[in-house]
Amino acid sequence: MRSPSPSTASSLPPMAVNLLAGGAAFLAYASMYAFRKPFTAAEFAGLHFAGVDYKVWLVIAQVFGYMLSKVRGITWIAQMQRHSRARALAGLIAFAWLALLGFALLPAPWNIACLFLNGLPLGMVWGVIFGYLEGRRGTELMAACMCASFIVGSGVVKSVGTWLMVRHGVSEFWMPFATGLMFVPPLCLSVWLLERLPAPDAGDVAERHARVPMDAATRRAFLARFLPGVAMIVVAYVALTVARDFRDNFAAEIWADLGRGGDASVFTATELPIAVAVLLITAATMAVRDNFRALMLNHVLIFSGFATAVLATWLHERGLISPLGWIGGSGFGLYLAYVPYNSTFFERMLATFRVTGNVGFVMYIADASGYMGSVAIILAKEFGGMHLSWAAFYAQTVVLLSTFGMLVTLVSAAYFRAKARRHVAIGVPAPA
Numbered sequence: 001m002r003s004p005s006p007s008t009a010s011s012l013p014p015m016a017v018n019l020l021a022g023g024a025a026f027l028a029y030a031s032m033y034a035f036r037k038p039f040t041a042a043e044f045a046g047l048h049f050a051g052v053d054y055k056v057w058l059v060i061a062q063v064f065g066y067m068l069s070k071v072r073g074i075t076w077i078a079q080m081q082r083h084s085r086a087r088a089l090a091g092l093i094a095f096a097w098l099a100l101l102g103f104a105l106l107p108a109p110w111n112i113a114c115l116f117l118n119g120l121p122l123g124m125v126w127g128v129i130f131g132y133l134e135g136r137r138g139t140e141l142m143a144a145c146m147c148a149s150f151i152v153g154s155g156v157v158k159s160v161g162t163w164l165m166v167r168h169g170v171s172e173f174w175m176p177f178a179t180g181l182m183f184v185p186p187l188c189l190s191v192w193l194l195e196r197l198p199a200p201d202a203g204d205v206a207e208r209h210a211r212v213p214m215d216a217a218t219r220r221a222f223l224a225r226f227l228p229g230v231a232m233i234v235v236a237y238v239a240l241t242v243a244r245d246f247r248d249n250f251a252a253e254i255w256a257d258l259g260r261g262g263d264a265s266v267f268t269a270t271e272l273p274i275a276v277a278v279l280l281i282t283a284a285t286m287a288v289r290d291n292f293r294a295l296m297l298n299h300v301l302i303f304s305g306f307a308t309a310v311l312a313t314w315l316h317e318r319g320l321i322s323p324l325g326w327i328g329g330s331g332f333g334l335y336l337a338y339v340p341y342n343s344t345f346f347e348r349m350l351a352t353f354r355v356t357g358n359v360g361f362v363m364y365i366a367d368a369s370g371y372m373g374s375v376a377i378i379l380a381k382e383f384g385g386m387h388l389s390w391a392a393f394y395a396q397t398v399v400l401l402s403t404f405g406m407l408v409t410l411v412s413a414a415y416f417r418a419k420a421r422r423h424v425a426i427g428v429p430a431p432a
Contacts, residue, residue: 021138023193025194028190031153032122033149037158038175039103043252047108049109054108058112063245063374067372069122073364073368074365080128096180104173104176130363137204148276148278151278154271160182161175208350218356229416232415234369235408240306240370242373242377245371257392273328273332291352294348298348301340304336305335307333307402308333310402330398341363352416353420
């Protein structure tokens with residue numbers, strides 16, 4: 001089937017454009033996971049380096065590279081021009097894939113460095129793809145589709161990786177490269193579709209404000225205006241990233257602790273229902289036209305997600321729900337809180353206060369900080385004398401960080417409510 005050209009896409013009904021964009025973004029970001037997450041499906045049992053589990057070194061190396069990528073993305077994504085996105089995506093993915101080839105060819109432990117190199121470009125992929133979607137009246141639906149790939153993509157590529165190892169005898173070292181190879185065609189298709197999306201129209205600009213690259217002066221002005229709010233967002237997002245990333249990176253070990261090790265289906269079985277539920281809830285916020293009310297609704301979703309993760313863990317610790325119910329319920333809560341930040345929160349924040357700029361800048365400040373926290377928590381687990389199983393450590397992390405996240409979210413909501421009232425009081429028209 002032929003994809004619409006730019007002129008054809010602009011003549012499609014708005015909902016068709018939203019679904020086309022959302023589907024393409026979902027496919028693109030899910031394909032990215034095939035170059036980032038497959039190695040986490042392997043346990044690398046019996047391998048150690050400097051007295052530490054070899055897989056822990058792999059996770060630390062990749063997350064550290066990914067974190068540096070997010071730091072670089074603060075300025076690189078903020079300044080990116082539309083015409084360079086496809087070329088940037090191709091270069092980022094190609095670099096990451098070549099690093100996986102190095103991981104397969106070099107012996108352990110020298111190939112740990114290849115996972116660091118693999119993470120270096122991948123942290124910027126989100127910002128490149130989201131740039132196609134932001135500043136539109138249908139951004140919530142598009143972005144919710146894209147963010148569903150956070151959940152489905154990771155689970156699917158780990159299932160594919162496990163399938164390659166168990167059914168086809170692919171080694172743990174070649175499996176990540178082979179998994180990436182399988183997702184090259186859908187990645188190319190999705191980028192081709194994204195390139196054919198029409199630009200935001202006049203109605204989009206009127207309702208969501210113009211989205212443009214941000215130079216250094218614009219970025220400084222933004223931080224001066226919203227620094228307390230950005231600080232609270234970052235703190236809550238760090239808590240979320242630490243818990244969500246730990247669950248994702250060490251899912252194989254957590255399931256092994258819970259008696260389901262080596263089961264390829266368990267990853268997709270838990271993640272698919274979460275993705276559908278979170279997608280529907282997040283996309284439904286598109287129905288709220290008033291930007292400030294939608295911003296407050298995002299705070300409600302984030303608070304509810306934290307609370308759900310705590311509740312699921314509390315119920316499991318008392319034997320009231322099964323391990324599947326706990327991992328699924330806590331995952332649903334973490335993603336319910338995580339996805340709004342990656343799809344609608346900053347979109348509505350910029351629209352509420354009529355900020356001329358783009359989502360990528362503030363999102364990458366939060367992301368860079370979040371992955372610093374993720375590295376820190378893994379180091380604490382391994383080198384901080386915490387002699388806990390993976391499942392027990394995950395449970396404690398969820399309860400502690402989610403409880404803290406709820407408190408910060410309440411303060412953040414109060415800050416932005418007060419900020420919006422001052423915004424109207426000084427004579428700035430309230431945004432639609």
